[in-house]
Amino acid sequence: MDARERVLALGLPGRRDEYWKYTRPESLTDPEVARAAVLVPYEATLFDSVDRLRIVFIDGVFAPDLSDDLSLSGVHVERLCEVSRMDIHWASELYGVLEARSHSPIARPLAALNTAYATDGVMIHVTEKATKPVNLMYLHRSETSDAILHHCVKLEEGADLTLLETGPAAARFNKSMEIDIADGAAFHHVRAQGRDHERRAMTHTFARLGRESVFKSFTVTVNGVLTRNECVVELVGPDAVAHVAGAVVGDGEFHHDDTVLVTHDAAGCRSRQVFKKVLRNGATGVFQGKILVRPGAQKTDGYQISQSLLLDDDAQFYAKPELEIYADDVQCSHGSTSGAIDEEALYYLRSRGIPRTEAQDMLVLAFLAEAIDEIEDGALARDIVAAVEAWLGRRRG
Amino acid sequence: MDAFEGTQVKEGVEEETVQAVKSLAGKYKHGWTTDIEMDYAPKGLNEDIVRMISEKNGEPDWMTDWRLQALRRWNGLREPDWAMVSYPAIDYQDQYYYAAPKAMSEKPKSLDEVDPKLLETYRKLGIPLREQMVLAGVEGAGDVPAEGRKVAVDAVFDSVSVGTTFQKELAEAGVIFCSMSEALREHPELVRRYLGSVVPVSDNYFATLNSAVFSDGSFVYVPPGTRCPMELSTYFRINAENTGQFERTLIIADRGAYVSYLEGCTAPQRDTHQLHAAVVELVALEDAEIKYSTVQNWFPGDEEGRGGIYNFVTKRADCRGDRSKVMWTQVETGSAITWKYPSCVLRGDGSQGEFYSIAITNNVQQADTGTKMLHLGRDTKSRIVSKGISAGKAQNTYRGQVSVHPKAGDSRNYTQCDSLLIGDSCGAHTVPYIEVRNNTSRVEHEATTSKVDDDQLFYCRQRGMDEEEAVALVVNGFCKEVLQELPMEFAMEAQQLVAISLEGSVG
Numbered sequence: 001m002d003a004r005e006r007v008l009a010l011g012l013p014g015r016r017d018e019y020w021k022y023t024r025p026e027s028l029t030d031p032e033v034a035r036a037a038v039l040v041p042y043e044a045t046l047f048d049s050v051d052r053l054r055i056v057f058i059d060g061v062f063a064p065d066l067s068d069d070l071s072l073s074g075v076h077v078e079r080l081c082e083v084s085r086m087d088i089h090w091a092s093e094l095y096g097v098l099e100a101r102s103h104s105p106i107a108r109p110l111a112a113l114n115t116a117y118a119t120d121g122v123m124i125h126v127t128e129k130a131t132k133p134v135n136l137m138y139l140h141r142s143e144t145s146d147a148i149l150h151h152c153v154k155l156e157e158g159a160d161l162t163l164l165e166t167g168p169a170a171a172r173f174n175k176s177m178e179i180d181i182a183d184g185a186a187f188h189h190v191r192a193q194g195r196d197h198e199r200r201a202m203t204h205t206f207a208r209l210g211r212e213s214v215f216k217s218f219t220v221t222v223n224g225v226l227t228r229n230e231c232v233v234e235l236v237g238p239d240a241v242a243h244v245a246g247a248v249v250g251d252g253e254f255h256h257d258d259t260v261l262v263t264h265d266a267a268g269c270r271s272r273q274v275f276k277k278v279l280r281n282g283a284t285g286v287f288q289g290k291i292l293v294r295p296g297a298q299k300t301d302g303y304q305i306s307q308s309l310l311l312d313d314d315a316q317f318y319a320k321p322e323l324e325i326y327a328d329d330v331q332c333s334h335g336s337t338s339g340a341i342d343e344e345a346l347y348y349l350r351s352r353g354i355p356r357t358e359a360q361d362m363l364v365l366a367f368l369a370e371a372i373d374e375i376e377d378g379a380l381a382r383d384i385v386a387a388v389e390a391w392l393g394r395r396r397g
Numbered sequence: 398m399d400a401f402e403g404t405q406v407k408e409g410v411e412e413e414t415v416q417a418v419k420s421l422a423g424k425y426k427h428g429w430t431t432d433i434e435m436d437y438a439p440k441g442l443n444e445d446i447v448r449m450i451s452e453k454n455g456e457p458d459w460m461t462d463w464r465l466q467a468l469r470r471w472n473g474l475r476e477p478d479w480a481m482v483s484y485p486a487i488d489y490q491d492q493y494y495y496a497a498p499k500a501m502s503e504k505p506k507s508l509d510e511v512d513p514k515l516l517e518t519y520r521k522l523g524i525p526l527r528e529q530m531v532l533a534g535v536e537g538a539g540d541v542p543a544e545g546r547k548v549a550v551d552a553v554f555d556s557v558s559v560g561t562t563f564q565k566e567l568a569e570a571g572v573i574f575c576s577m578s579e580a581l582r583e584h585p586e587l588v589r590r591y592l593g594s595v596v597p598v599s600d601n602y603f604a605t606l607n608s609a610v611f612s613d614g615s616f617v618y619v620p621p622g623t624r625c626p627m628e629l630s631t632y633f634r635i636n637a638e639n640t641g642q643f644e645r646t647l648i649i650a651d652r653g654a655y656v657s658y659l660e661g662c663t664a665p666q667r668d669t670h671q672l673h674a675a676v677v678e679l680v681a682l683e684d685a686e687i688k689y690s691t692v693q694n695w696f697p698g699d700e701e702g703r704g705g706i707y708n709f710v711t712k713r714a715d716c717r718g719d720r721s722k723v724m725w726t727q728v729e730t731g732s733a734i735t736w737k738y739p740s741c742v743l744r745g746d747g748s749q750g751e752f753y754s755i756a757i758t759n760n761v762q763q764a765d766t767g768t769k770m771l772h773l774g775r776d777t778k779s780r781i782v783s784k785g786i787s788a789g790k791a792q793n794t795y796r797g798q799v800s801v802h803p804k805a806g807d808s809r810n811y812t813q814c815d816s817l818l819i820g821d822s823c824g825a826h827t828v829p830y831i832e833v834r835n836n837t838s839r840v841e842h843e844a845t846t847s848k849v850d851d852d853q854l855f856y857c858r859q860r861g862m863d864e865e866e867a868v869a870l871v872v873n874g875f876c877k878e879v880l881q882e883l884p885m886e887f888a889m890e891a892q893q894l895v896a897i898s899l900e901g902s903v904g
Binding site for chain 1: 479803806816818819820821822823824825826827828829830831832833834835836837838839840841842843844845846847848
């Protein structure tokens with residue numbers, strides 16, 4: 001069955017779907033794209049201090065003039081639309097393959113839609129340790145752009161890549177990334193979803209992990225009317241490690257949904273999910289995370305935490321942290337909390353002469369730190385902290 | 398301390414184990430049947446059957462209409478499939494919806510007129526019904542005060558309530574404790590005001606079915622400011638074959654009242670599955686408190702999954718008054734399939750809901766159970782402690798919802814779900830839904846899944862316990878937080894049940 005047939009067979013998500021209980025999918029599939037004003041992106045300078053290979057897309061179309069030269073030792077990059085014959089390309093074993101596997105037990109029709117209708121994207125083949133990170137930069141220029149991108153990343157045995165993603169991309173953005181991580185390879189992913197208030201985004205990240213491989217993904221989201229980030233990770237080789245983390249700062253008309261499925265299908269793997277959301281002024285946060293431990297995946301260590309800080313009485317938080325476990329020699333736990341900022345901590349800071357708003361920002365940053373700490377590279381983490389600080393400052397000013 | 402507890406449980410286990418081995422029937426000690434002549438309604442479900450059940454109970458017209466409306470609604474409903482349980486399709490037309498012991502067609506005036514075989518049944522169930530009757534003086538010795546701790550019992554045998562003890566003493570305190578059919582005759586205004594007000598006819602597939610065909614159950618009303626002088630208890634027993642049991646329980650605690658209610662259930666060993674779809678409604682008015690404890694020990698089916706009860710139960714408490722409190726405690730060890738979510742609607746300001754649960758599944762049992770805490774009033778509190786134990790090839794799911802309404806400011810929830818796995822072919826799952834819609838409330842949820850700790854087992858075995866005893870001890874320790882919430886008599890029974898339910902799960 002090809003992707004188009006899958007879309008037809010699965011049908012588009014609707015409000016009655018349990019999987020879309022807390023997020024309304026209509027605006028992601030409407031024929032008409034809702035207008036999104038283009039703002040000056042504060043994240044334009046993000047990672048400027050980092051030596052990186054930039055690949056730029058404007059409203060979902062590759063922009064060669066703005067991009068760097070695509071040659072990098074150990075890394076081979078091709079555009080999806082320039083791959084002449086998909087059937088003989090390495091990506092034929094990856095493109096749409098992980099997506100197709102992800103529909104059971106819960107269908108992800110928007111991912112199938114992406115596979116069927118993606119117009120651009122990159123195929124990245126990594127054969128050794130990359131000397132610098134690759135940065136996919138998504139610029140938003142048109143108020144009604146509707147972009148569908150699909151990337152594939154293949155890491156050979158022992159290869160190592162850090163992939164950065166930045167920018168709001170388009171008024172409506174549907175992006176998939178399929179990542180195949182061979183034995184002993186490592187993939188680090190740091191993403192900053194753009195500032196534009198009115199943009200909508202639906203992203204899928206699919207990863208398959210071989211023996212002793214590493215997958216670490218972190219996303220920071222500030223603003224956007226609607227964001228749904230799905231992450232589907234399969235640990236198929238023993239002793240693999242997967243970390244998925246997210247930090248969210250939402251204000252006003254803002255709906256953010258993190259939906260994660262981590263499947264342990266081999267023994268001795270470790271997984272961690274850390275999601276932190278700061279919400280105010282009517283913003284809504286959703287977390288649907290699941291750890292699935294298949295029969296035989298003994299010695300699994302699974303951890304999941306989702307926390308939200310509600311800064312005022314209009315903010316809302318919905319969580320569905322699930323465990324589904326079919327092996328006995330495992331350690332799995334999850335936690336979820338929700339509440340207001342600690343008045344005593346606030347009082348402590350204010351009694352030391354720090355103004356209320358500043359003190360509140362300090363506590364917000366401290367709250368988000370557990371998620372940001374999941375970024376291994378210190379320089380990247382510092383840039384993310386600076387971006388969040390800047391955003392908090394802008395809100396004040 | 399550990400060693401002391403160890404000996405206690407060890408004795409219990411040994412005794413129970415010996416019993417189990419002796420019993421030819423296998424591992425389920427309540428697996429006998431009683432050969433009693435029964436009155437059946439014809440198989441199948443239609444309006445005539447519903448009318449017949451209503452007529453047999455001598456119900457008023459509004460009740461018959463209420464049932465018929467439920468049936469009509471049910472005909473248009475689809476069986477829910479979201480729970481993590483699987484079973485072959487149930488043929489609802491291939492069931493008896495009414496079965497009553499023939500001897501009960503004429504209501505006995507005292508328990509002496511009850512079929513002695515029935516009383517034998519209760520003796521086997523371990524209910525000191527007859528003894529209590531003597532103590533309570535039903536046979537004319539009503540003035541003799543009862544000694545020790547008293548428990549009033551209502552026993553439901555297949556579809557019919559066959560005897561309620563201590564009615565006189567309860568009546569003196571103003572407490573009404575009787576069968577539902579009697580309540581419909583004697584206190585129709587109370588029943589009419591509260592029946593279906595917590596679990597409406599339209600609530601869900603099984604509750605709607607129950608509304609149409611329930612034949613009996615227990616009714617409790619505790620008047621304002623009254624502390625019910627004794628614990629109330631209902632024992633349910635399914636005896637007849639191919640018979641669904643649909644009982645309906647309604648408990649109302651008026652302002653400032655307190656009542657503690659215990660529920661126990663068993664069924665004979667049959668090769669075919671039997672359907673049990675009960676509805677329990679609790680209403681707590683201002684400052685009232687209801688404590689509801691269940692030890693569910695329906696026949697779970699054999700090792701291959703032949704037979705066993707399908708237990709599809711809707712239980713809900715409405716904390717209608719300010720500062721009211723409801724506490725659910727359940728020990729679920731039986732049933733082939735358990736589908737049960739005792740819930741609390743925390744409507745009154747400052748009301749509290751608590752849920753303590755132990756669910757044990759062994760062999761091929763499946764349980765999907767949990768709770769719902771709906772915080773609607775200000776300053777409401779809820780606490781959930783769930784312990785799931787899965788062994789053999791069983792699947793055990795905790796499914797729960799905590800929902801905090803925007804107006805439910807300053808509310809508090811704490812949820813803890815722990816799962817224990819014994820053996821590598823069972824499953825343990827946690828599916829919580831958390832919905833928070835204001836920021837003055839605090840909601841916390843934590844869950845863990847692990848196996849029985851090898852070090853603990855080693856420690857026990859080193860002290861001379863065999864593996865089965867050691868597992869039972871560790872599991873009892875794991876369940877302690879819930880066991881200690883149970884009333885005394887139930888706690889002892891539950892502790893032994895924990896051990897017996899896990900027999901054959903190790904080694």
